[in-house]
Amino acid sequence: KSFAPEHPLTLWYTQPAESWMEYSLPIGNGHMGACLFGGIEKDEIQFNEKTLWTGKPYAIGSRGKYMNFGSVYAEFEKSDTSDTVSHYTRYLDLETGVGGVQYTNSDGSTSYDRKYLASAPDSAVVALYKARGKEKLNVRFSLVPAKGLGNVTVKYGEEGSAAFSGMLDTLSFFANLQLVCSGRKAQMQKKDNCIEVKNADEVKLVFITEPSKKEFFERFKNVPHTWSNDKEVRFFASNYEEMCDISSYLEKQ
DSSP, X not given: OOOOOXXXXXXXXXXXXXXXXXXXXXXXXXXXXXXXXXXXXXXEEEEEETTOBOOOTTOTTOOOXXXXXXXXXXXXXXXXXXXXXXXXXXXXXXXXXXXXXXXEOTTSSEEEEEEEEEETTXXXXXXXXXXXXXXXXXXXXXXEEXXXXXSOOOEEXXXXXXXXXXXXXXXXXXXXXXXXXXXXXXXXXXXXSOEEEEEESEEEEEEESOGGGTHHHHHHHHSOOOOOOOTTSOSSOSSHHHHHHHHHXXXXX
């Protein structure tokens, strides 16, 4: 089946991005953003934040340099390839700011869907990975700092978290990732260099660059929540009734 965008102002492509500059799709919320690659075997969400500059105050002859922050990688176990999947589409809706990827595996038994959004109210980049059909999501997620940030160590937590922090010439930086997976037999385990998800129907991801926003992670883990791309509803539902209202709205889209 062919892709039918919800809105006319939508960019879409039939293969993953091969390079950042020419083909990745950008999302942003004013102070942080991400570029979407849409890989099938390995997905990359490359992220940036507007204050991440080198340089010192009053430095003569040097204005500093804007730095790459890093990437979140999702490596899929026993994945198909670009040559074997069908109905692959990578898109960016310019009206809603939602990016996405959708495709069907080689034997047609499972459809995969991803959505990405940079939320201004929550100061976060969020993503949702879904599998519908015979196969489940078996994915290794890793948080990788950019090389220009120096010797930075990523710490992985037991409950699906990953974080790193450091200091440039005058500015400190902070990055924190949280995953939540769902499914009857879904499992999530910390490894030395990744978070491993097994047998999941869905994986929700939230990424922040402000330490003051860490309380969102507790809401994200413990309060009912759902995906939203509507301007009038928040990404995080504050209670079960609100979650049902948002879910009902999304089912109609």
